[in-house]
Structure formats: C-alpha cells, structure tokens
Amino acid sequence: MAALGKARFLLQHKCSVYKLSGCRYFSVQSVRHSESKSPVGFIGLGNMGGPMAKNLIKNGYSVTVFDVSEQSKEDLRKAGANVVSSPAAVASEVDTIVTMLPSNPHVIEVYTGKSGILSTVKPGSLLIDSSTIDPMVSIDMAEQCSKKNATFMDAPVSGGVLAAASGALTFMVGGPASEFPAAKIILENMGKNVIHCGGVGTGEAAKVCNNMMLAISMIGASETMNMGIKLGLEPKVLKDVLCTSSARCWSLDTYNPVPGVLEGVPSSKDYQGGFATELMDLGLAQNVATTLKSPTPLGSLAHQIYRVMCNKGYARKDFSSAYMFLQDEKEEK
Amino acid sequence: MAALGKARFLLQHKCSVYKLSGCRYFSVQSVRHSESKSPVGFIGLGNMGGPMAKNLIKNGYSVTVFDVSEQSKEDLRKAGANVVSSPAAVASEVDTIVTMLPSNPHVIEVYTGKSGILSTVKPGSLLIDSSTIDPMVSIDMAEQCSKKNATFMDAPVSGGVLAAASGALTFMVGGPASEFPAAKIILENMGKNVIHCGGVGTGEAAKVCNNMMLAISMIGASETMNMGIKLGLEPKVLKDVLCTSSARCWSLDTYNPVPGVLEGVPSSKDYQGGFATELMDLGLAQNVATTLKSPTPLGSLAHQIYRVMCNKGYARKDFSSAYMFLQDEKEEK
Amino acid sequence: MAALGKARFLLQHKCSVYKLSGCRYFSVQSVRHSESKSPVGFIGLGNMGGPMAKNLIKNGYSVTVFDVSEQSKEDLRKAGANVVSSPAAVASEVDTIVTMLPSNPHVIEVYTGKSGILSTVKPGSLLIDSSTIDPMVSIDMAEQCSKKNATFMDAPVSGGVLAAASGALTFMVGGPASEFPAAKIILENMGKNVIHCGGVGTGEAAKVCNNMMLAISMIGASETMNMGIKLGLEPKVLKDVLCTSSARCWSLDTYNPVPGVLEGVPSSKDYQGGFATELMDLGLAQNVATTLKSPTPLGSLAHQIYRVMCNKGYARKDFSSAYMFLQDEKEEK
Amino acid sequence: MAALGKARFLLQHKCSVYKLSGCRYFSVQSVRHSESKSPVGFIGLGNMGGPMAKNLIKNGYSVTVFDVSEQSKEDLRKAGANVVSSPAAVASEVDTIVTMLPSNPHVIEVYTGKSGILSTVKPGSLLIDSSTIDPMVSIDMAEQCSKKNATFMDAPVSGGVLAAASGALTFMVGGPASEFPAAKIILENMGKNVIHCGGVGTGEAAKVCNNMMLAISMIGASETMNMGIKLGLEPKVLKDVLCTSSARCWSLDTYNPVPGVLEGVPSSKDYQGGFATELMDLGLAQNVATTLKSPTPLGSLAHQIYRVMCNKGYARKDFSSAYMFLQDEKEEK
Incomplete structure (x- = not known):
C-alpha cells in the first residue's frame, strides 16, 4: 500500500503528474487475444458488478469471477461463470479483467495485495477498473501495472443498479488512447455510452x-421547488417552467425531487430504490479539491448537507430526499 | 409608513394570500376591445422594453408609449409609436398596457404615483407587468388595480436583450385564468413561450x-469545470461527458462558463454582452425565502458569491464570469 | 400598501439616512419631569418585559402598564403597577415610556395604531423601545415621534430571561446623545450595562x-467541539485548550454547547431554559445585509442552518443545540 | 511511507484507533538522561524553528541541529549550535529531539526516510514533533517510533513568529501521560503554556x-464589523459593544480585522506582519472532517473563502484581511 502515500506525496509536489499521465502508457505492447469474445475476468460482484458480469455472459463471453461473498459467487456460478478463489487466480487465467469495488483500499488490495492481480498478471493484460475511487489511486495503480507490462484503465460508471442490469451504463474511461478501442469492445457489453476522457485518472476525474x-x-x-411551492406554484407547472428556461437540469427534468411531479422516480416512491444518500460520496471531490487548492464553495456546502442528512436518518433514502430534508416537520425533538 | 409594517405583518400571518390570489379576480368584467390588434400601451422602453414595444409595432399594433428617457421615447417615435407624457396619459388612451420597469419602486410609482396608470385607468383594462419584482408587490398592485375594476397580471420574462429583439422571450404569467387568453394574444407578439403559472404573483415567483x-x-x-480542468481533463471533453450524464444543465450545455468551450456565448467573448453579474438579483429570492422561512442554503451562498463578485470588479461582466472569479490570479493585492 | 414600496425605495436610494440619523433630534425640547423617580410607562409585559417592569417597581418607580394579555396585566397589578387599557392610555398619563414587543408590526401598531402611543403622546416625551426589530423601522418610528415633538430611542437588550429578572441586561441604545442620560437613568434600573451606540437605529444595528x-x-x-471529540479529545480538555488560544469565544467559554462541559448552561440541561432556536432571528440580519449589499457568507449560512433546525424539531430547544443537530443519529426516517 | 496509507485505511475502518492511542505507549521504558539540561536535537530551523532552537540555547541547552537550508544552519551555528549533516546524524548524537517542519511529507521523510531519525534513533529516545500536520500521520509516526522503542509526541504550537522569538508559544501536546513531564521540561524553554491534550495525535487534533x-x-x-459599519456604527463603538456581549471572541477583542480599531495588530498595519492567509491551512481540518464524516458547514465555507482569497491576491496578507476581501472595491476587472 506504500504507493498510495507516494502518489499523494507526488501529487502535493508535482501536480503536473496528472497532465503527463495521458502519454505514459503508449509503449505498453498489446499481446492480448485479438479475436472477439476472448475470456474476461470480473472481480467484485456486488449490486453493480454482479449484473455487469452477467451481461458479459449474456453477450457470449466466457467469464472468470471472484468476490469475497460466497453468495455473490454462487449467484454468478448459476449464471454460467467460472468461479475462482482469488484475484490472483483470475489474473493467472485471463488477460482482460474488469474490477468493480467499493473504495480505495479495496482496489489497492485487489491489485497489489498478497493474492492480488499483480502477483500473477500476464504481460500485456488489460485491467479495467470501474470502481469509483480517487483519481490519484488510479494513477498509482497504473504505475504499478505498468511495471508488470500490463495496462490499467479507470472506467467508472454513471447510472445505477437498474442501468447496470439493463446494460445502459455510461463509462468514463481514462487511459492510453491506443488501448481505448480494446477496452471499449468489452465495456460496450455493459453500457451504451463509452467515453474516452483522456489519460489514466481522467475517467475518475470526470466521475468526481x-x-x-x-x-x-x-x-x-x-x-427551488420547495420555495416555489411555498410561493403558491403548482409543482408540475413549476417544473415545466423551470425546464423550459435557464434553470433546466437533469435533477429537475429527469429525476425531480418532489413526490408526484415525475412518475417512476424515487421521489414518487417514498425515496426508495434509487441512489442512496450515503453513497453520494462527495468526500472524494472534496479531497481532490483540497489537494489541488481548487475552490468549490457550493460543492463543499453540498457535501456538508449530505453529511448532515446521513446523520439525520436519510442515509438509506435516495439522494433526492434533500427535498424532504428541507421540509418543515415541526415535531419536537 | 405604517403600511410597511402592515404588509409585513400580513405576509407573516396570512401567507396563504398567495394561494388565494389565483381566484380573486375572476369577477372583473372584461369590456376591452375584443377585435384583434387593438391599440396597446407600453411603459418602460429600456434595453428590454424598447425592442419589445417595437415588436408589437412590427406585428401591426398601434402602440402608445412612455418613458422617462427622452432618447428612448424618440427612438420609439421613429419606430412608429405614439409618444405621450406620462403613464396616466397612456392609460387614458388605451385599455391594454404592458409595463417593463427596473424594480419594485418604479413599478409602484408607475402604477400608483400621482400621474400613474391608476389615476386614469379605464374600467376593464388589462395591465401586464413584465418587470422582475417581488411577488408581494405584484399582489399588492393587483389589489389596487382591482379597486379600479382593472386586471393586473405579472408576466416577467426569461431571455435577455437578444431574445427581446428577436421576439424569442419566455413569459411567465401570473393572474386570473379567465384573463390569460387576452394577455397571451399580446405577449405572443414578443415571445415564443407564454406560460400561465397560476394566480397573480406566480409569474414573479417562477422567475425568482x-x-x-x-x-x-x-x-x-x-x-466543476475548474476542478476538472485542474485534474487534467480537456475542457470540451469534460463538457461533453457532463452533458451526457446526470450533471447536465443549461449552464453547462448552452452557456458554458469556460472560454472556448462553446462559440458565441459570453465566456468566449471575455464575458461581455450577456447578463451582467450586478443584475443577477438574488436579493429578491433571499427576501422571499426569509419571509417564507424556506431554507435555501445553496441559494443563499450563491447570493453571497455574486455579492462578493460585484464588490471585486465583476459587476459588469456576464454572470458566467463566476468561473473567472474562482481562478488563481496570484498577483499580490 | 403603496407605502411599502416607498419605504423600500427610500432605503435603496438614501441609505445614508442611517448616518444622518444621529443628529436629527437634538432640537427636541425636553420638558419631562426632571426629578428622579418620575412615573414610567411600560408596554409589553411578556417573558422579558414583565420582569423588567417589575424591576422598575422594585426600584421605587410608579409604573403604568399595558399588555394584550389579561394574565400579564394581572401579574403586574399584583406587583404594584397601575394597569390601563391601551398604549394611548399609557401615553396620556406618563411622559417616559418603555416598550418591549415581539417584532416589527407590533411596534408599529403600538406606536402608530389607532389607540397607539402617538395618538396621545405629550410633547417632550421620551419613548424607549427595547424590542428587537429592523433598524429601519426604528428610524421610521423616530421620524413619526419627532413630528409629535417626542424623542424615540431604540434600546434592544442582550441577555435573556434570567438577566431580565436579575436586572443584569445590557442595553444597546441608539438615539440623540442629548437624550441618552435621561434614558440611561431609567434603563439602569433594569440592566447593568447601558451603552450609547450612536444615532437612532444604531442600537438595533448593534443587536443585529x-x-x-x-x-x-x-x-x-x-x-469544532464535535470534530475534536471525534478525534479523541476529552471535551473539557478541548474546551480549555481552545479557550486559552485564538479560538476563544463566548460560545466556548461561557455557553459551551457540549453537555457536561459547563455547569448550569442549557447544553447541560437537555438544551432547555435558554434562548430558543426559533427566536434566533437571523432574518433581520439577512434583510439588512441584502438591502445594504453587504456580503455575509457565514452569517447567511448560519441563518440557513438555524432555519433547517427549526424545521427539524429544534425550534424550542436552546440555540446551542446546533451541537446536537450535527450529531450522528443514525435512525432511519 | 506505507504506514501512512495503513493509518488511513485503519481510520476508515476502525476509527476507534484514536481513542485507543492514548494508552499504547505507556510501556515504553524511559532510559534517557534524567539530569536537567541534557543535550537536545532540533530539526527544521525556519521562521519558527530557528528562534525556538535559539531559545533552547539561551536557556543553557547544548543543541544539535539540522536543516536543508545552508543559511539556516549557518545562522544557528553562530548562535552556538552544533550543526550536523542529516536527521540521522542528530539522532545518533542525542536522545531528545524536537522537529518543526512544514507539512506531512517532510515529517514522514525526516522520521522514516533513508537518513531519517529512525535509521539511527537510540532506544528510549523522546521525539517531539511541533509541526502542524495531520493527526493520522502523527499516529503513524508514533507507531513506527514505538517499534524502535522510542516515544513520539505531537506538540504543535499556537502563536506566530513573534511568540516563537519571545518564548511565548503555547504547545498542545499529544502522547503518553508518563512521558509528558519530560516533554514539558524541554518545551517550557520555548513557550509559556504547555498543555497535555491526551494520547498521541490529540495535540494535532486540538491545533486543527x-x-x-x-x-x-x-x-x-x-x-459583522463590515455590516455594522455600513449600518452607521462607529467601528470602535461596535467593537466595544460586541466584546461586552455574547459575540465576544479573540478575533474581535484581540486581533480585530478593521484597520484602526486596535493598535499594533496586522489590520492596523496594512495587514502585514501577522499570519499569512496562505498559511491558514484549513485543508487539514477538512481532510480530517471528511475522513471522520464529521459535518463542518461553517468550517468548510471558511476554508473555501480563504481558498478564493489566496487566488485573488491575499495569500501573503494577514488572515484578518478577510475584512478587506469583503469590501466593495468597485474597480472593473
């Protein structure tokens, strides 16, 4: 795990590492299977990774998987996957691997741990990490993969559990342009948009x-909706006016936080079934902004509001429950 | 000045006045000219009002105008308008009037002043105010017009000087539904969207x-753009990624604040020619929110940031210069 | 209601009224009783006003009182006050009056209403308003009193119910320097600090x-306390360190928000018995700041946080319950 | 540097490490010189460290020093110090060392680098770090020192360059209670307050x-001062009122940000000679708060405001220039 500290140290002292990162990996030789549908590894089979791996299987890929959860592995076995016992075991069998893990330390462990990918990785392998993590960790992982002659790309996703199941994710990909086409072939089986953002780390940067x-x-x-409704505006009318004007945004026109304004969105289902407030990890953005000394006044305040919401019982509710949080509840504590 | 307190008192104790306002004016008898293209009055011929009045003339209306500026009046006279000497003079000649004024006190003066509209208004007149003002003042004006058997509607606009010139404004209209069709006929000559928002005051509420x-x-x-660029993302790529994802909004896809990302917008013209920061009057929103006790944490902070920007030399720049304000300038004070 | 706009218009265009106000009342002739312990009127006998009026009685004054609450009047009658039926009745009997009222409209009503003070006020009277209100309303009241040849001074208090009872209030007084000594003689019976802040309105300004x-x-x-405790610091040790350093403030050393750090303060009594969050009226400050275009980023955010706290069940708790609001409660909504 | 990552990992997963840290080092055997005035090492001889080391010399200590700057070393040599060539050289000569370094990576390098303290440290040594760093790094350093049978204590200071020169610093000390007396004897030569805050890391925690x-x-x-002055209050009167009331704080009564209110403070000297805005490192606090998921809405906003101030030319001015930043400057950008 030493490299994490090193990445941070470097970052503080030579922030230009980001700008350089785009061109560092072009020399990695690609010796992977080039025929289509070559076997793929998948590590991390949770709410997101499970459905993603299944989509690869549905699309005709032979998939070798690992997870720490027995149930997740069993679930994939039933779906037709080849289950193995460690990240190292995955990497010794296949040369294209997708990882989908909860946070920084999990990624570091899966790649650089004792039975991690890098302990057995084949030269020329393509390693695609779809976890949402600190771009600095992605850059660090890429460096370590590079030493093993493997290519690491960061490819976090936009879209939640439903998009994972239906193969409708958007992938934001960072890494060498020369390797992007190979990554895209794999990712297109799990998403409908695969966007190359630049050098390694830029996928995570875009996600952040x-x-x-x-x-x-x-x-x-x-x-805004709360104030407008208090001012006497009918919620749907207010939504319509704002969405034909300069206030238009996805949070108003596609995922409106006011119950009953849009059908099918979490706000109309008691804020269930969406993207939980506790997963709205703005800590990543704040750490990045602090390191870069980049001012983010509204971003910081949004972070704080979601922090308080997590403390006040909204952790498991959809993040659009910010509307509910602002309401007057009146009952005495 | 006792009435000041009274207005506030009423507001604090019967805020439902807003909710009721929609239905208070239905009994006003409409005795206006019903044939199309009846004469129209226009008061307030500035950067917005001037082009709006001209569009009425272009569309075949006979227009009677007033402004305090001699030059504005002369300009309209050349365009074919009938220029008179006061709001009262306008109201004594026509029974449909549009007003477009800078702020609360101007509206109050034009309507209720000594030579104001209400001193000569004809029963049954339709008075449409397109100024951006406090919804509470609109409600107050409507009450006073009602006593003269005239209908007041608030109809503030979205879209700037260019939209005013090209007749592409959006009108957000508050007032009795029974009078909306008559207002719409007039407003459609100056804008492409005319939206009924509810009772009087709701147009201003939507604008706020x-x-x-x-x-x-x-x-x-x-x-966000600033942080992403510091993280190594190419500005146009970052814009594209955000606009295909849940961060999508008008400020990113139509009016991007980063120079060079979009053509023709103020950010690409040294933040000139758009909507000045000093006109970004969030004080209206904050006054309303404070009165209603409606929490607006991000709205308040945005208000404060624009306040500081006005103090630091950005008052005349386009409001997208917030991007420039966040930049590192380094020179010592 | 036209005057509402007028007040705002005046304010926006001649804000210097504040600066001038200090010198406008020097010419008022003082013809009041000059012997000590002349009779005093007191209007507004609530949690604050009641104990204040009683302190005047205890100190040997003959006090004539009015309140809308029968119980409050009865309470003062028992304490020895002369109870009358209206503000006008008070003003017709005595020429020195103290008012202690909840908010702007109450003050306006008591002074300028039908049976208000000004309907019967004697020339040369001294009218001291200890309510916490908008400085602009104070200036307006002073103008109206001036027309009746009476002097109005604003004298809001610092210190709560206990300080009112024990005569330990601080008065922040705005009004003509020539009248300050007369006001001070009265106010010293109810408080231990009586500070002249400047012209009329500056007492309220200081309070705001x-x-x-x-x-x-x-x-x-x-x-800060919450973060430090989470970092492993013992609460009392943390308080001590901060209070011997540059973080020192009244909120830490005298009214610490963490239960158990100080004895006798509301935080150590389940946040009961102090100054309720709902009375923490930062709306006054925000209205003033917005009118003056004075940036108050932290003040605005504090306002918003107390606004949300009121909505979430902390309205009746002491305002130091902000500490409790920031805690992690975890229970699901 | 691996342990840094480990500390963070632990922190995220078992935050109770902080609470435990107080008692982990009690078993370290103290075999240091116990007679007074034993030789002391000092590493880091900048604006703060230089004067601190000189105070040790003045008080009769034999001091062995190291810094990367030749000039700093030469300066101390003239003052009577024994200059050596590396942190390792210091540690091989003396068993009590004080370090005063700019930030996390410098501390990590000086302790754990190739020619760092730990490469030669004697068992039983007392290592006191007065740098202002992340408490997590302090905990990590303490762990590594413990493996060498040495005691690490964090002892950051309050008070600036002048206090360092005059020996008037306050030390906030974290580390085992059993070792505190030994540390206090040394630190008292450089400061007038030496406070034990708890286990290792709590000194830094208190500083943060x-x-x-x-x-x-x-x-x-x-x-507050800016708004009050705009409201017509005389600055010194406003300061006096606030400081006798519940707004009282060090920033008002001892270091008032308004020029001319207090003599001798930076605000009265064009914001020169105090504590530079760029050194107001709130990034530490924000990183800690983010890791602990502790809400700090005002702290975050203060961080953002100082961030913007650094970008806008206030980096080298005293941090009380926040007052100047809020002023209306009006000149066009």
Whole structure:
C-alpha cells in the first residue's frame, strides 16, 4: 500500500503528474487475444458488478469471477461463470479483467495485495477498473501495472443498479488512447455510452466532477421547488417552467425531487430504490479539491448537507430526499 | 409608513394570500376591445422594453408609449409609436398596457404615483407587468388595480436583450385564468413561450425560482469545470461527458462558463454582452425565502458569491464570469 | 400598501439616512419631569418585559402598564403597577415610556395604531423601545415621534430571561446623545450595562450584528467541539485548550454547547431554559445585509442552518443545540 | 511511507484507533538522561524553528541541529549550535529531539526516510514533533517510533513568529501521560503554556480544531464589523459593544480585522506582519472532517473563502484581511 502515500506525496509536489499521465502508457505492447469474445475476468460482484458480469455472459463471453461473498459467487456460478478463489487466480487465467469495488483500499488490495492481480498478471493484460475511487489511486495503480507490462484503465460508471442490469451504463474511461478501442469492445457489453476522457485518472476525474455537480443541482433543485411551492406554484407547472428556461437540469427534468411531479422516480416512491444518500460520496471531490487548492464553495456546502442528512436518518433514502430534508416537520425533538 | 409594517405583518400571518390570489379576480368584467390588434400601451422602453414595444409595432399594433428617457421615447417615435407624457396619459388612451420597469419602486410609482396608470385607468383594462419584482408587490398592485375594476397580471420574462429583439422571450404569467387568453394574444407578439403559472404573483415567483436555480447551477458549473480542468481533463471533453450524464444543465450545455468551450456565448467573448453579474438579483429570492422561512442554503451562498463578485470588479461582466472569479490570479493585492 | 414600496425605495436610494440619523433630534425640547423617580410607562409585559417592569417597581418607580394579555396585566397589578387599557392610555398619563414587543408590526401598531402611543403622546416625551426589530423601522418610528415633538430611542437588550429578572441586561441604545442620560437613568434600573451606540437605529444595528456573530460562533463552536471529540479529545480538555488560544469565544467559554462541559448552561440541561432556536432571528440580519449589499457568507449560512433546525424539531430547544443537530443519529426516517 | 496509507485505511475502518492511542505507549521504558539540561536535537530551523532552537540555547541547552537550508544552519551555528549533516546524524548524537517542519511529507521523510531519525534513533529516545500536520500521520509516526522503542509526541504550537522569538508559544501536546513531564521540561524553554491534550495525535487534533474555529470567527468578525459599519456604527463603538456581549471572541477583542480599531495588530498595519492567509491551512481540518464524516458547514465555507482569497491576491496578507476581501472595491476587472 506504500504507493498510495507516494502518489499523494507526488501529487502535493508535482501536480503536473496528472497532465503527463495521458502519454505514459503508449509503449505498453498489446499481446492480448485479438479475436472477439476472448475470456474476461470480473472481480467484485456486488449490486453493480454482479449484473455487469452477467451481461458479459449474456453477450457470449466466457467469464472468470471472484468476490469475497460466497453468495455473490454462487449467484454468478448459476449464471454460467467460472468461479475462482482469488484475484490472483483470475489474473493467472485471463488477460482482460474488469474490477468493480467499493473504495480505495479495496482496489489497492485487489491489485497489489498478497493474492492480488499483480502477483500473477500476464504481460500485456488489460485491467479495467470501474470502481469509483480517487483519481490519484488510479494513477498509482497504473504505475504499478505498468511495471508488470500490463495496462490499467479507470472506467467508472454513471447510472445505477437498474442501468447496470439493463446494460445502459455510461463509462468514463481514462487511459492510453491506443488501448481505448480494446477496452471499449468489452465495456460496450455493459453500457451504451463509452467515453474516452483522456489519460489514466481522467475517467475518475470526470466521475468526481459529475457527482459534485449532480449534488449541487439536486440540492439546488430541492431548494427551488420547495420555495416555489411555498410561493403558491403548482409543482408540475413549476417544473415545466423551470425546464423550459435557464434553470433546466437533469435533477429537475429527469429525476425531480418532489413526490408526484415525475412518475417512476424515487421521489414518487417514498425515496426508495434509487441512489442512496450515503453513497453520494462527495468526500472524494472534496479531497481532490483540497489537494489541488481548487475552490468549490457550493460543492463543499453540498457535501456538508449530505453529511448532515446521513446523520439525520436519510442515509438509506435516495439522494433526492434533500427535498424532504428541507421540509418543515415541526415535531419536537 | 405604517403600511410597511402592515404588509409585513400580513405576509407573516396570512401567507396563504398567495394561494388565494389565483381566484380573486375572476369577477372583473372584461369590456376591452375584443377585435384583434387593438391599440396597446407600453411603459418602460429600456434595453428590454424598447425592442419589445417595437415588436408589437412590427406585428401591426398601434402602440402608445412612455418613458422617462427622452432618447428612448424618440427612438420609439421613429419606430412608429405614439409618444405621450406620462403613464396616466397612456392609460387614458388605451385599455391594454404592458409595463417593463427596473424594480419594485418604479413599478409602484408607475402604477400608483400621482400621474400613474391608476389615476386614469379605464374600467376593464388589462395591465401586464413584465418587470422582475417581488411577488408581494405584484399582489399588492393587483389589489389596487382591482379597486379600479382593472386586471393586473405579472408576466416577467426569461431571455435577455437578444431574445427581446428577436421576439424569442419566455413569459411567465401570473393572474386570473379567465384573463390569460387576452394577455397571451399580446405577449405572443414578443415571445415564443407564454406560460400561465397560476394566480397573480406566480409569474414573479417562477422567475425568482428560475434565477435562484440558475445562479446555483452557473456557480456549480464553474466550480466543476475548474476542478476538472485542474485534474487534467480537456475542457470540451469534460463538457461533453457532463452533458451526457446526470450533471447536465443549461449552464453547462448552452452557456458554458469556460472560454472556448462553446462559440458565441459570453465566456468566449471575455464575458461581455450577456447578463451582467450586478443584475443577477438574488436579493429578491433571499427576501422571499426569509419571509417564507424556506431554507435555501445553496441559494443563499450563491447570493453571497455574486455579492462578493460585484464588490471585486465583476459587476459588469456576464454572470458566467463566476468561473473567472474562482481562478488563481496570484498577483499580490 | 403603496407605502411599502416607498419605504423600500427610500432605503435603496438614501441609505445614508442611517448616518444622518444621529443628529436629527437634538432640537427636541425636553420638558419631562426632571426629578428622579418620575412615573414610567411600560408596554409589553411578556417573558422579558414583565420582569423588567417589575424591576422598575422594585426600584421605587410608579409604573403604568399595558399588555394584550389579561394574565400579564394581572401579574403586574399584583406587583404594584397601575394597569390601563391601551398604549394611548399609557401615553396620556406618563411622559417616559418603555416598550418591549415581539417584532416589527407590533411596534408599529403600538406606536402608530389607532389607540397607539402617538395618538396621545405629550410633547417632550421620551419613548424607549427595547424590542428587537429592523433598524429601519426604528428610524421610521423616530421620524413619526419627532413630528409629535417626542424623542424615540431604540434600546434592544442582550441577555435573556434570567438577566431580565436579575436586572443584569445590557442595553444597546441608539438615539440623540442629548437624550441618552435621561434614558440611561431609567434603563439602569433594569440592566447593568447601558451603552450609547450612536444615532437612532444604531442600537438595533448593534443587536443585529451581535446576533449574527453569535450564531456564527455558536455553530462554529459546535462543529469544532464535535470534530475534536471525534478525534479523541476529552471535551473539557478541548474546551480549555481552545479557550486559552485564538479560538476563544463566548460560545466556548461561557455557553459551551457540549453537555457536561459547563455547569448550569442549557447544553447541560437537555438544551432547555435558554434562548430558543426559533427566536434566533437571523432574518433581520439577512434583510439588512441584502438591502445594504453587504456580503455575509457565514452569517447567511448560519441563518440557513438555524432555519433547517427549526424545521427539524429544534425550534424550542436552546440555540446551542446546533451541537446536537450535527450529531450522528443514525435512525432511519 | 506505507504506514501512512495503513493509518488511513485503519481510520476508515476502525476509527476507534484514536481513542485507543492514548494508552499504547505507556510501556515504553524511559532510559534517557534524567539530569536537567541534557543535550537536545532540533530539526527544521525556519521562521519558527530557528528562534525556538535559539531559545533552547539561551536557556543553557547544548543543541544539535539540522536543516536543508545552508543559511539556516549557518545562522544557528553562530548562535552556538552544533550543526550536523542529516536527521540521522542528530539522532545518533542525542536522545531528545524536537522537529518543526512544514507539512506531512517532510515529517514522514525526516522520521522514516533513508537518513531519517529512525535509521539511527537510540532506544528510549523522546521525539517531539511541533509541526502542524495531520493527526493520522502523527499516529503513524508514533507507531513506527514505538517499534524502535522510542516515544513520539505531537506538540504543535499556537502563536506566530513573534511568540516563537519571545518564548511565548503555547504547545498542545499529544502522547503518553508518563512521558509528558519530560516533554514539558524541554518545551517550557520555548513557550509559556504547555498543555497535555491526551494520547498521541490529540495535540494535532486540538491545533486543527483551533485553526478551524479561528478561521470561522475571523471571517464572522469581518462580516459583522463590515455590516455594522455600513449600518452607521462607529467601528470602535461596535467593537466595544460586541466584546461586552455574547459575540465576544479573540478575533474581535484581540486581533480585530478593521484597520484602526486596535493598535499594533496586522489590520492596523496594512495587514502585514501577522499570519499569512496562505498559511491558514484549513485543508487539514477538512481532510480530517471528511475522513471522520464529521459535518463542518461553517468550517468548510471558511476554508473555501480563504481558498478564493489566496487566488485573488491575499495569500501573503494577514488572515484578518478577510475584512478587506469583503469590501466593495468597485474597480472593473
């Protein structure tokens, strides 16, 4: 795990590492299977990774999987996957691997741990990490993979559990342009948009940016709808006016936080079944902004509001419950 | 000045006045000219009102105008308008009047002043105010017009000087549903969207909501683009990724604050020619929110940021210069 | 209601009224009783006003009182006061009156209403308003009193119910320097500090400033103590370190928000018995700041946090319950 | 540097490490010189460390020093210090060492680098770090020192360059109670307050808390004074009123940000000679708060405001220039 600290140290002292990262991996030789539908490894079979791996199987891939949960492995076995006992075991069998893990330390462990991918990885392998993590960790992982002559790409997703199941995810991919086509062939089996954002780390960077902006616009939409309704506007009328005007945003037109304004969205289902407030990890964005000394006044405040919401019982509710949080509840504590 | 307190008192104790306002004016008898293209009055011929009045003339209306500026009046005279010497003079000649004024006190003066509209207004007149003002003042004006058997509607606009010139404004209209069709006929000559928002005051309410949300999303977009670029993302790529994802908003896809990302927008023209920061009047939203005790954490912070920007030399720049404000300038004070 | 706009218009265009106000009343002739212990009127006998009036009686004054509550009047009658039926009745009997009322409209009504003070006020009277209200309303009241040849002074208090009872209030007084000694003689019977802040309105201005700063430091103290305790610091040790360093403030050393750190304060009594969150009226400060275009980023955010706290069940708790609000409660909504 | 990552990992997964840290080092055997005035090492001879080391010399200590700057070393040599070539060389000569370094990576390098302290440290040594760093790094350093049978204590300071020169610093000390007396004997030569805060890391924790609260109160004081002055209050009167009331704080009564209110403070010297805005490192507090998931809404906003100030030319000015930042400058960008 030493490299994590090193990445941070480097970052503080030579932040330009980001700008350089785009061109560092072009020399990695690709010796992977080039015929289509070559076997793929998948590590991390949770709410997101499970359905993603199944989509690969549905699309005709032979998939070798690992997870720490017995149930998750059993579930994939039934779906036709080849289950093995460690990340190292996956890497010794296949040369294209997708990882989908909860956070920084899990990624570091799966790649650089004792029975991690890098302990057995084949030269020329393509390693695609779809976890949402710190871009600095992605850059660090890429460096370590590079030493083993393997290519690491970060490819976090936009879209939740339903999009994972239906293969409708958007992938934001960072890594060498020369390797992007190979990554895209795999990722297209699990998503409908696969976007190359630049050098390694830029996929995570784009994800971090998206999440911060999303949090700002969702809380902003909640404040605005709440105030407008208190001013006597009918909620649907207010939504329509705002969405034909300069206030238009995804949080208003596609995921409106006011119950009953849109059908099928979490706000119309008691804020269930969406993207939980506790997963709205703006800590990543704040760490990045602090390290880069980049001012993010609204992003920081949004982070704080979601932090308080987690403390006040909204952790498991959809993040559009910011609207509910702003309501007057009146009951005495 | 006792009435000041009274207005506030009423507001604090019977805020439901808003909710009721929709139905108070249905009994006003409409005795206006019903044939099309009846003469129209226009008061307030500035950057917005001037082009709007001209569009009425272009569309075949006979227009009687007033403004305090001699030059504005002369300009309209050349365009074919009938220029008179006071709001009262306008109201004594025509029974349909549009007003477009800078702020609360101007509206109050034009309607209730010594030579104001209400001093000569004909029973049954339709008075449409397109100024951006406090919804509470609109409600008050409507009450006073009602005593003269005239109908007041608030119809603030979205879209700037260019939209005013090209007749592409959006009107957000508050007032009795029974009078909306008559107002719409007039307003369609100056805009392409005319939306009925509800009872009197709701047009202004929608405008206030739109402006608050716009300010939040513009500053949010500025923070996000700034951080992403510092993280090594190419600006246009970042814009594209965000706009195909849940961060999508008008401030990113139509009016992006980063120079060079979109053509023709103020950010690509040194933040000139758009909507000045000093006109981003979030004070209206904050006054309303404070009165209603409606929490608006991000809206309040956006208000404060634009306040500081006005103090620091950005008052005349386009409001997307929030991006520039967040930049590192380094020079010592 | 036209005057509403007029007041706002005046304010926006001649804000210097504040600066001028100090010198406008020097010419008022003082013809009041000059012997000590002349009779005093007291209007507004609530939690604060009741004990204040009683202190005047205890100190040997003959006190004539009015309140809308029968019980409050009865309570004062037992304490020895002369109870009359209206503000006008008070003003017709005595020429020195103290008012202690809940908010702007109450003050306006008591002074300028049909049976208000000004309907019967004697020339040369001294009218001292200890209510916490908008400084603009104070200035307006002073103008109206001036027309009746009476002097109005604003004298809001710092210190709560206990300080009112024990005569330990601080009075922040605005009004003509020439009248300050007369006001001070009266106020010293109810408080231990009587400070002349400047012209009329400056007492309220100082109060508004104090409340904003207090809210900022209380929430700041709550955040800081909470973070420090989570970092492993013992609460009392943390308090001691902070109070011997540059973080020192009243909210930490005198009214610490963490239960058990100080004895006798509301935080150590389940946040009961102090100054209720719902009375923490930062709306006054925000209205003033918005009118003056004075940036108050932390003040605005503190306002918003107390607004949300009121909505979430903390309205009746002491305002130091901000500490409790920031805690992790975990239970699901 | 691996342990840094480990500390963070642990922190995220078992935050109770903090609570435990107080008792982990009691078993370390102390075999240091116990006679007074035993030789002391000092590493880091900058604006703070230089004067501190000189105070040890003045008080009769034999001091062995190291710094990367030749000039700093030469300066101390003239003052009577024994200059050596590396941290390792210091540790091989003396068993009591004080370190005063700029930030996390410097501390990590000086302790755990190739020619770092731990490469030669004697068993039983007392290592006191007065740098302002992340408490997690302190805990990690303590663990590594423990493996060498040495005691690490964190002892960051409050008070700036002048206090360092005059020996008037306050030390906030974290580490085993059994070792505190030995540390105190050394530190008392450089400061007038030496406070034991608890287990290792709690000194840094207290410092982080103090800085966050200080930033909040300084910006709050700046907002409040600015608004009050705009409301017509004379600055010194306003300061006096606030300081006798519940708004009282160090930023108002000792370090007032308004020029001319207090003599001798930076605000009265064009914001020169104090504590530079760029050194107001609230990033530490924000990283800690994010890791602990502790809400700090005002602390975060204060961080953002100082971030923007650094970008806008206030980096080298005293941190009380927040008052100046809020002023209306009007000149066009």
